[in-house]
Amino acid sequence: MVPIEYYLLLSAAVFCIGVFGILTRRNALLFLMSVELLLNAANINLVAFSRFHGNLTGQTFSLFTLALAAAEVAIGIGIVLVLYRNFDDVDVTEATTMRW
């Protein structure tokens, strides 16, 4: 059996890739993909720890997370769509009618 540390390292790596994507990408769709990476990093943890502890709580919760990630993307795509209609672009730095 693969030791638990390896799963933690994998999920930490996926999490860092996601954070890097959020900090560097300006395309709103790539931002959404990076958020998916973050959520799936948590899912790796949950499933691995679930097996480690020998209970099913983590696996069940990871299903919840998957469903909520899908719902979040649905809202996100909707917002990206109206962003494109108003600003003719999906660049998140374009929308600056108010200052940050």
Next chain:
Amino acid sequence: MAAFELPPWMALAPALTFALTALVLFVVDSIDPDSENRTLVAGTATLGSLAAAGFAVWYLFAGTGEEPIVLFGDALVVDSMSLFFAVVFASVTTLVCVASYDYMADHHYQGEFYALVMLAATGMTIMPSANSLAIVFVSLELSSLPSYALVAILKKNRGSVEAGLKYFLVGALSSAILVYGISLVYGVTGSLLLPEVASGIAGTELNGVLGVGMLMIIGGFAFKTASVPFHFWAPEAYEGAPAPVSAFLSSASKAAGFAVAFRVLTVGFPIQEVVVGATASVDWVLAAQILAVATMTLGNFAAATQDTVKRMLAYSSIGHAGYALIGLAALTGGNDQMVLGASMAHLLVYGFMNTGAFLFIALAEHWSVGRTFEDYNGLASQAPFACVAMTVFLFSLAGLPPFGGFLSKYLLFAGAIGAGFWWLAAVGAINSALSLYYYSRVVKAMWIEEPTGDFDIESRPVGIYAALAAAAIMTVLLLPGFGPVWEYATGAAAALGA
């Protein structure tokens, strides 16, 4: 004793009422999708939130939550704390629904707007009841996802879309951080139920993983409460969103974030074991102290430099998150019940005064009065009643004596001093003094300055006026009526074991 016994799941009646109202609104809207009958949908939403408020108040008075009611395999718990916050959410939602009747009059999608408000309110009402980290995440998302859509609901308004985008970007990031933190805490303790998390922490040696997980969870709550370091979205979202939605988010959503933070931190990461005990691992009280001071100072100083009234209120709302954080920051001082109770009471009073202030902005936007302080010059000569209400809200927000905001802030600072954290109270008092400056600017513009232009005030929107009057009356009544509020707030704090 009640003459009849309700089944235990009826303890969730406030949340169930909100969910049911949302479904009814969807049905009404799908029977006649092209209908512009906004009286029907707004009326349904208002009745639903009034019913939820009625259930919550009834349960509080009947003492339903004094013995915590545990449901669904310990995942949900209804006690005096969750009912106290249900009253806050239901009152704010009612005010917002009544005011939206006029503000959203030209909007094409009436049914969807109110249904989204109801769904968000459902999530908020479940949040204080969450006794499992899974429920924490699901209910937090249930209140966040409709909020993103609500902020961006003016699809052809660039400000609204931009606000929705920024709110969504920060929200998606922080919810991912929250769930990663939950996964780490689960890894250490092997459970998601808060009491089992607490007992799992007691015997662990994985303090590093636990600490990272706990900080990430606190980050997720900081987003919901618009505290430093996840406050960036708040000024944008509150400024760009339709004003009733800003009122809803800055009052109810913030209170929900605090409610869930109170329960998760005090029950899941008990102070005795985690902060002061022999095997103390992660000092989250210290984290709360740093966040409280940073949030108060940043919010109030930024508010003082704003040109537009709505953005000033947005920053002041960040400042108030800092005051409410004192409830967590001044724990461990031997005065826990008082500071936690004062923080909850402040969130209740804040729910009325801040909602009222944003609804006045809604009224000004309805009349197409401008956005800056100067645009409000001489408004009192045209609309004296609304300006009296706004003056009440602003002075109450500043914490001046004759209004509800005074007592809650006084008790908060007194509690902090009683717990030995005099410097927290000092920072709070300095910030309050600063806040008086920028709140008075609005009052001065409305009452003292001469009008710079003509106001084009033709209508007196009944809904917004009714909501303003109700919020103002509550803000004033909360001073003489503070006794019972304080009793229930300390009762709610006691339910958390403080």
